[in-house]
Amino acid sequence: MPLILMHLKVLLPFQILIDNTEVSHIVAETSEGAYGFLPHRLDCVTALLPGILTFFNQQQGEVFVAVDEGILVKTGTDVLVSVRSAMIGNDLTQLRATVEKDFLALDEEAVQVRSIMAKLESNFLNRFVSFQQT
The missing domain is CATH 1.20.5 (Single alpha-helices involved in coiled-coils or other helix-helix interfaces)
Incomplete structure (x- = not known):
């Protein structure tokens, strides 16, 4: 059975910070707590709190993104994150x-x-x- 991957985009007001099509899972901090997102999870929209968003792909491994408050929208295998500021680190x-x-x-x-x-x-x-x- 082939592995289904997600397409993660992290948008800032002035640029696209991340555009990764090989993401297997994402963990984000919301007002309701930390949530994990998988390709088959139901579609949703959630407000993000300032914190660490984590995603995993085969090439980079676990990647951390410090994000300001914003919004996360998941539709199918597409995950769109829009925040005011963010920084990437391993x-x-x-x-x-x-x-x-x-x-x-x-x-x-x-x-x-x-x-x-x-x-x-x-x-x-x-x-x-x-x-x-x-």
Whole structure:
């Protein structure tokens, strides 16, 4: 009996991160817990939580994908995952370090954006007050 494989696509807002047609099974973190997806599993749609999505294929073995929140849609043997951000790795320790580094960079960027927004708001209010006084 031939092995039935799934087609996994992981979509980001700006690119297709994964397009793999030889996936035997997938494990994803949902709001209801971790679920395994096999080719014959019923079709479904589920919300994904930030966490690790794992899939397995013969060539790469077990592959880990750190994902942000998103959605997973399974129809037949096609599995479509759409998330805001994701990173691939074969080693969980290395993947964790990469994710932490990227989140720290995002935190620094958010602080800079808040600072710029505060300056813009302050400048706007000062101009608004001076406009009302004239």
